[in-house]
Amino acid sequence: LIDLPFELTILGSSSAIPAYGRHHSTQHLRVGNKNYLIDCGEAAQNQLQRFKLKPQRIDAIFISHLHGDHYLGLVGLLSSMHLLGRKRKLDLFGPLGLGNVITLHLKYSDTVLRYPLDFHPLDVETQVQIYEDKYVTVKTIPLKHRVPCTGFLFREKQIEPRLRKQRLPANLSIEQIRKLKKGEDLVNPQGDILYKNRELTMPPRKSRSYAYCSDTVYLPENARLLKSVDILYHEATFMTEKELRASHTLHATAGQAAELAKKAKVNKLLLGHFSARYKDLSPLLREASGIFKNVYLAEEGQVFMPDE
């Protein structure tokens, strides 16, 4: 009867040049007992170890684009899964070329993976649903960067009514609890209603959602797709004073990330993909919080959950 976990762990949020001990973009998302990796920067496998997250439990990996700081940890991670004896299928989503990169590495290292790696090349022009399991659906978010790039929107599905623990009769069977969670009334063998569903349950909590947008220039038109998400991670490579440089390199500023969060009325904003020029990140946080209140720095090791 415990609520399902929905936990985002930041494993790295440095932009192209790692600096001050910060690592490249990698995130781990757990929903229920499913585990997803979002981007896979260099040393992702070391960072997973460091923060006690098990590579073998990862069900699917989502790669936004083929700049090295977002995927150069992938081949090492796939190899370690192989060496650790993985047999279970792994789903991998990313740009078409990613398949060629992996194939070349496996060829030169004379390796045949012992587990099925299901590679799903991404078409990133429009928003499409690319993944679905028991807990979530994942849709792409069109982004604009120097190479084809896509964001990812994770949304919980199949939210069950919550049981009113105080009112539950003591001797309900597991079968009866299942019926309640499906929204059904409890009836006796003759079909008479024993308890109406709404007597014993509360409406389901809101479906939780997480959106990952990196790397991209500021795209205010994405506010519609990001409408009311619980957590938005948005790249904030620069401060506003470097806005020209941001648009020139197809990156965004902390201020722009906050503008988008405000426009989309998201609940919580995480800033990341920090330029190596910023040792102290608090000015980026200050800049964004002037525009949008509920904002955090996505620093590695931190765990974020949707607010209750």
Added chain:
Amino acid sequence: LIDLPFELTILGSSSAIPAYGRHHSTQHLRVGNKNYLIDCGEAAQNQLQRFKLKPQRIDAIFISHLHGDHYLGLVGLLSSMHLLGRKRKLDLFGPLGLGNVITLHLKYSDTVLRYPLDFHPLDVETQVQIYEDKYVTVKTIPLKHRVPCTGFLFREKQIEPRLRKQRLPANLSIEQIRKLKKGEDLVNPQGDILYKNRELTMPPRKSRSYAYCSDTVYLPENARLLKSVDILYHEATFMTEKELRASHTLHATAGQAAELAKKAKVNKLLLGHFSARYKDLSPLLREASGIFKNVYLAEEGQVFMPDE
């Protein structure tokens, strides 16, 4: 008049699966003002930063073979050199396929390196000299592993006589000191000998040398090529109790590394490429030191120099 540095810094010595915070094989060797990288495992660029070694000062990189734990940090490092504005040539030595891996990464990330990357594909069948600069020559060491693999032997060249500081006249010109270092006598304009070279100099110190052997099965026949090197780094993936597994996977044991060091009469032995099965590495050190006394664990962050 200071002696030239000859410093080996270990940046990683974990075998295939990184464990206990240990990183993949990467080493930094400084001789004089030249800097070399030997293998380039994942997170090599992070490790360089961590141990305050500057990527832009690296002159040449030597890759032993195309197993991921020995080269998956290379593309990230090359990219960072590019982003940091490198213009200076970089020499890269490694198996032929390495060129294709780099080309593919650069293509997908839409990157044209701003500096000349001179790739020298290696033929690994016999010992050949592959590199030479002001300070060292580098020769290959034939190794035997699951994929083509080569070791590297760095040897100092052009060792100058050492000046006897106590006996030097006070007013020697830079030109005169140069002559002494070239082994010449000092003469006056008329050609008369002022000082004989051997009055003011001592014989040059011994040319220092470093041999890197990873990954490989035990090859006692390499003792000849490794004869009397100052420092031998040899892979010691397993303990002797796993000798069968070592030979099956074409790796070596700590005991075998020590046998080779003894046979080759090297001065100092470094053990590395530790299996993830060993959390505590002291048993490997104990095993080797029963056979060869001057032996050390090559743990990351440690700096080794030839004994005086």
